Amino acid sequence: MKKTIITLFLFFVTISIFANGIIRGTVIDASSGEPIINVNVIVEGTSIGATTDFDGIYSLKIKEGTYTITVTSLGYASVKIENVIVVKDDVKSLGILLDPSELQLDEVVITSSGSTKRTATALLTMQKKSTKLLDGISSESISKNGDSDVASALKRVTGISVEGGKYVYVRGLSDRYTKTTFNGVAIPGLDPDKNTVQMDLFPTNLIDNLVVYKTFSPDLPGDFTGGLVDITTKDFPRRKTFVVSLGYGLTSNMNFNKDFVLYKQGGLDWLGFGNNSRKLGFNANTVIPDESLNDPNLTNLTNSFSKELGVTKGANSFLDQNFSVSFGNQYEKEKVVLGLNLALNYANTYKYYDDVIQGVFFKDTDVSQNNLDKREITRGSLGENNVIWSGLIGGSMKFEKSKYAVSLFHSQNGTGQAADYISQNFDETNATLYKDAIQYSQKSVTNLIVKGNHRFNENKLKIDWKLSPTYSSILEPDVRSTRLSFDSDTNTFELQLGDGAGIDRYYRTLNEINMASKIDVTYKFEFLSDANSKLKFGLANTYKTRDYEILAYRINKTSDFNNFTEDPNTILLDANIWNATSQSGVYIQGFQDLNNQYKSTSNNIAGYVMNEVKVTDKLKTAYGVRLENATIDYEGYFNSQVFNKRVHNELVVLPSLNFIYALTDNANLRISYSKTVARPSFKEKSNAHIFDPISQNLFIGNLNLKETNIENIDLRWENFFKSSEMISISGFYKKFINPIEIVPFQLSPNNIQPKNAGSATVYGGEFEIKKLLSKEEAKLNFSIGANFTYIVSTVDTKKVTVNTSGKTEYELRQENARDTEIIDQYRTMQGQSPYIVNGSLNLYNENFDANLSYNVQGEKLAIVGSGIVPDVFEGSYYSLNFKTSYKFGTDSKYKLSFSVKNLLDDNFEQYFDSYKSSQEIYRSYSKKRSFSLSFNYTIY
Helix, strand or coil, X not given: CHHHHHHHHHHHHHHHHHHEEEEEEEEEECCCCCECCCCEEEECCCCCEEECCCCCEEEEEEECEEEEEEEECCCECCEEEEEEEECCCCEEECCEEECECCCCCCCEEEEHHHHHHHHHCHHHHHHHHCCCCEEEEEHHHHHHHCCCEHHXXXXXXXXXXXXXXXXXXXXXXXXXXXXXXXXXXXXXCCCCCCCCCCHHHCEHHHEEEEEEECCCCCCCCCCCCCEEEEEEECCCCCCCEEEEEEEEEEECCCCCCCCCEECCCCCCHHHCCCCHHHCCCCCCCCCCCCHHHCCCHHHHHHXXXXXXXXXXXXXXXXCEEEEEEEEEEEEECCCCEEEEEEEEEEEEEEEEEEEEEEEEEECCCCCCCCCCEXXXXXXXXXXXXXXXXXXXXXXXXXXXXXXXXXXXXXXEEEEEEEEEEEEEECCCCCCEEEEEEEEEEEEEEEEEEEEEEEEECCCCEEEEEEEEEEEEEEEEEEEEEEEEEEECCCCEEECCHHHCCEEEEEEEEEEEEEEEEEEEEEEEEEECCEEEEEEEEXXXXXEEEEEEEEEEEEEEECCCCCCECCCHHHCCCHHHECCCXXXXXXXXXXXXXXHXXXXXXXXXXXEEEEEEEECCCCEEEEEEEEEEEEEEEEEEEECCEEEEEEEEEEEEEEEEEEEEEECCCCEEEEEEEEEEEECCCCCCCCCCEEEECCCCEEEECCCCCCCEEEEEEEEEEEEECCCCCEEEEEEEEEEEECCEEEEEECCEEEEEEEEECCEEEEXXXXXXXXXXXXXXXXXXXXXXXXXEEEEEXXXXXXXXXXXXXXXXXXXXXXXXXXXXXXXXXXXXXXXXXXXXXXXXXXXECCCEEEEEEEEEECCEEEECXXXXXXXXXXXXXXXXXXXXXXXXXXXXXXXXXEEEECCCCCEEXXXXXXXXXXXXXXXXXXXXXXXXXXXXXXXX
C-alpha cells in the first residue's frame, strides 16, 4: 500500500511537471543593444517571477494558459506584455526590448506577438548601436528565408559574394582579405591556405547569428580588410530541438550521365577516408635502383603501384545526397544551467563537365599584330565526386557569475577527380597529347574550443577567455598524370618526352597544428559624463606549425619498348613491366625535388587596448590600438641547398578610430579609420612547386613575399525602420602597400607565383534596402532585400617590380605594347570585382516560405599578365536561385523544400584579354542548372 501511494504521488508529480510550459527570452537595452542584468520578469496574478542573468536571459516555468507579463528594471520604462500563451511541454520565446526611462516615461503595453517580432530586431538593434560598422543575420531571419547552410544565408549581406557555394568574399576583395571566426576564434578550414572557412560546413539550425564586421577595431584580428565573418552557435538552445533532414539533388547533364568519368573508388571513399586504399606501397625512404643495375627489386617496386592510370568512363554518378541530424537543449538545475548541442551533416555530390576548354595564347612577337597567337588548346571532360561530412558536439554550463563552454568540431572531406583531355600544340612541337589525370584529396580539420565568461560587480567587469587547438591535414595519395603523344600518320601512341609526354605520380602530405588563445577584459566606468564608458584590453596568440612533403615518381621505359595504346590502363600490365630477364618494358623512377619538403612555423602575438565612450547624447566613439608581431620560420631547401631561416618578422601598429552620430533615434552617421594587414600563407611563403594535373597549373611559392599593409576609411549613413527594415548608403576607401597578386611566368602562363604589387587603392560605395511590402499582420508576408556595391581599384604598375633587374610591370607592358596601344600606368587589382549585386524576394508566413535570390559579381582580373602573356579575366557569373518550403502535419513538424540553382544556366569562363584582340579562352566549362528536394522532420 505504501509503495502504491508513493508510486501514485510520483506519477501525479510527473504529470504536473510535464503539464508545465516555459517562457524564456532575453531582455535587451533598446538604446545600446546589450543584454540587461537583474531585470524583474513577473507573471501577473501569480507568485511566479524571475530575474535576468548576466546574459540578460530569464526563464519562467508555468502551467499552460494565457498570461500577462510585467518587466521592470531600475532606469528603464516598464513593459507589460499581454496575451502570452503557454502550451504544456513547450517553450514560448519572448524577447523584450527596454527603453531607458529618460526616453520612455510611460509603461509600454504590447501583445505577445509584438514582442516576438521584437525578438527578430535584437540583432538589428546591435547593428544600429554598435560602434563597429557591421551587418548581421539572426537565426529568425535564416529560418524565414529557408537557408540550410551559412553560405546560403550570407549571400543576402551587402557586399558579400560566395564563390563556389563555399568561400566568402567581402566587397569583391579576394579571400586573403576576408577572415572567418567561429565563436570568436579563428580556425583553419579544409583548405588551411585560405583565410576563410568553407561556409557550407555549418548547418543553420545551430546558428544563433552571423555577423559581418566591415571595419576593424582593436579587439578583432588585424589580418582582414574586406570583412570578418563571425559564426556564433547557440550555447544554450531556447528550446529542445531534434531535427532530421534528408535531401536529394540532380544537376542537368551531371547525374546519371553514361559518359561520366572518374576512377575506381576505395572502400571508404563514401566516408571521405580514401587515403589508405591509395597509399604508397613501400617505405618513402626506399632507394629505387636504376634500370641499368639490372636489379630484380625494380620489378617488385614497379608492381607495387596501382595499374590504373586512366579515367573510368561510364562511372557511377548517382543523385546528389545530403543528410543531417541535430539536437539541442538546455537543462535548468538549482544553481546551474546546462546546454547541449549535437549536429551531424553528410553530403555526397557529383559534378561532370563535358565541355572543358583550356587555352594558352601569347601576344604576337610582331607588335603590329593585335590578335593573340594560339599556342595550345586542350579540350575534354572532367568528373568529380565530393564527399563531405562534419560533426559538432558542444556543452555549456552557466553559473550565477560565470559561463563555461566547450565544443568539438570535425570535418572530413574526400574528393575524387578525373580528367580526360586531348591537347593540341600549335607552337614548337605541334604535338597532340592524350592526357589522363586522376587524383584523390582527403582533407580533415578537427577543432576544439574551450571558453569561459566571468562577470563581476553587476557586469561592470567582464573577463572572457578562449583556448582553441586545431589539427588539419591534406593527404593526396597517388596523384596520376599520364600524357601520351599521338601520331596521326601512323595512328600510334608514344612516350615522347620532347612533346611534353610523361607518366608522373605524386604523393602529397600536409599536416598542420594550430593553437589559438585569447583573453579579453572589459571594464565599465564613468568618463566624460558617460556612466557606461568601456575600457577593453586583451592579449591573443596564434601559433601554427606545418609539415609539407611531396614524393614524386615517374614511369619510364626502355628504348626498345613502345607498346602504348589509347588506354593508359594497359601501360602497367604485367607483360609490359620491366624485368631482369627481358630487360625491356616500363619501370618506376624516383625524382624527388627537395624544394617540395618544408616545415614552417608561425607565431602571431597580439595585444590591444581600446575605449568606447559616449561623448554627447548623440555622439559615441571607440578608439584604440592593436599591436601584432608575426613571425614565420622556414626549414626546407632552396636551390637544393638546406635553407633554415626566419623569413618573416613584422611588428605592426594597428590604430582604429570609430565615430557614430545619432541623427535621429533611428538614423546614424558613421565614420571610421583603421590600419590592417594581410599576410602570405604558408604555401605562398615557401619554395614549393605544386602541380595540379586537373587545371594543368604549376604553383611556385615565393620566399620573398612581404605582408600587405592597408589603410581603411569608411563612411555610412543608415536608417532603421519598423521590424527589420532598413536603408543604408556607405562609402569606403582602402590603400594597399605591397598587395599580393598571382602572376604567370613570362613564357609559361600555366606557371603561376604570388608576388607583391607595389601599391594599390580600392574605393567605392554600397547601397542596401530591406523592406516589408505587406502589413505585419498579413496572413502572407512579402518582403524584398537588395544591395549593390560598386568598387574602383587601381594598381600603379610603375611601382610593381617584375624581375631581379628592377624592371617594372609598366616597362614590360610598354615593351610588348601593340602599335597605337597606349599603356595606362594604372590597372585593376587582381581578384577585385568592380561590382556586386544581391537581391531577394521573399514570401512567407508561419508554415510557408518562398525565396527568389539574384547574385552577380562583375568581371575581375584573375591572373596578371606578364610580358607576352596577356591578362586573364574571369567573366561575370549571373546566379538566379529559387527555394520554397512548406511545413505541415501536427505542430508543423514536417517540412518539404524544393530549390533550383543557376536558373539562368550561366557558365564559368576565364579568358585572355589584349588590346584590340578577340577574347580567347583560358579556361571554361558549363555549370548547368541543378534541382534539389529535401525533407525535414522536427521530432521536438
